[in-house]
Amino acid sequence: MLRGDITSAIRAAVMQELAEVGYGRLSIEGVARRAGVGKTAVYRRWNSKLALVLDVVSDLAVRKMPLPDTGSLRDDLEILLQIINQVLKHRLASQVVPDLLAEAARNPQIAETLQQALRANQRNVADLLLGRAVARGELSPQIDTEAAVDLIIGPLYWRLAISRTRIPQGYLPRLAAITAATLQSELMSPPAVAPRPAAPRPAGPAPAAPRPTEPAPAAVVPPVGTPPPGAPVTA
Amino acid sequence: MLRGDITSAIRAAVMQELAEVGYGRLSIEGVARRAGVGKTAVYRRWNSKLALVLDVVSDLAVRKMPLPDTGSLRDDLEILLQIINQVLKHRLASQVVPDLLAEAARNPQIAETLQQALRANQRNVADLLLGRAVARGELSPQIDTEAAVDLIIGPLYWRLAISRTRIPQGYLPRLAAITAATLQSELMSPPAVAPRPAAPRPAGPAPAAPRPTEPAPAAVVPPVGTPPPGAPVTA
């Protein structure tokens, strides 16, 4: 019997509040105010801020991406990057997504929901994309898919959500070409170990000095805020 | 005349509060409570939550990274990745950094401070690293440094701060090798345009279908929360 237009007004207000103040500062009173509805209408549908946000964000990515079906890894990648770009290009998403991802580090419920909502529609897309390329013979079957996902999504996410620099024309196709070439490198095959014997560098002009593997130059970073964990307090 | 031990207790408390509740929910009363000091002691040093946080985070990255000086791009990269890994590995940093980066999308002051604190010690490091490689002849002088930074930092940041999956042994050296090879690809040189005439694909088994550049399959993503911007409200 709950009115649908009010429900969706609340949903929209949640997104806008998330973008403007973030999950931490989001309040139900604020959502109701922005939606132009009474607090009662919100509490009648959801019983907590967490439930409200979880519900709203979980049906965001439910809209299945009509995933690519080109004939080549390179073009599949370009389409995927373009989808990600299109999503994160919008002001709301580019502010909400990093905020929720940061909050997910504290709140397991949010982490799990994002996992289901985003990654099930993104990790799976990436896996599908890689599987197709393997079937085509474009990629080795032993490719490290975890690392591949990092390489595919990492740079664009960094640029769109963190660096927030303008993306020049032609950047996405170029990034797709670069990533495709990288994934096809023989360096992507060994899933874990075996980097020890005779590193097969492609074409380095310099023979490259010994690689100590533990070069951390000591005193690099004295963690962050741990020096006085709370000890020298007078009290 | 202000007691230094109290000042640093407050600083540590700010970091812990940032990690636990984020910038949005951080309160001066909470900081003072956690530091075991009076609210007065905090207000005597900083006059607002923003000033407090800005001051604390700005002298975090001040500790100059003793940047690499290996003889090769590959090993320079590995050291850089290891530094980033070491920093973001810590619970505090891996929670605070994404939170502040998300907040920076809303608060220009935080954005600017992070720009100075982090990027001036990270973007510059990356630029230096790239400049050295160019001087050595390992990289083309026309390399697109912006894209290069995305490729260097993006994957590891995604893995450490977003995906938060365990990093297997040997991942960092492998990622460094992969990234170095990628940077040396001829695809990195054209800074912007010129992807149109005869795409120089490296070695694709399939000739790859036409690349429409505008393949967005229509109705991919109906933005995010914009459908009812607040219109259908009764009120």
Place this chain on the structure above:
DNA sequence: ACCCGACGGAACGGGTCCGTTTCAACGCTG
């Protein structure tokens, strides 16, 4: 025509936080 349910508004007691003020205690400096 009627009734039932969702609606907005207002108020409830209780909580946290703001930024400021006052005060007594303490420790350093001179």
Place this chain on the structure above:
DNA sequence: CAGCGTTGAAACGGACCCGTTCCGTCGGGT
């Protein structure tokens, strides 16, 4: 040893928000 300044504690009025309750209204279904 005397004085000055920082300290923690407490309280201030004001603001916001919580989650709940009550009430008058309005609209759709029977």
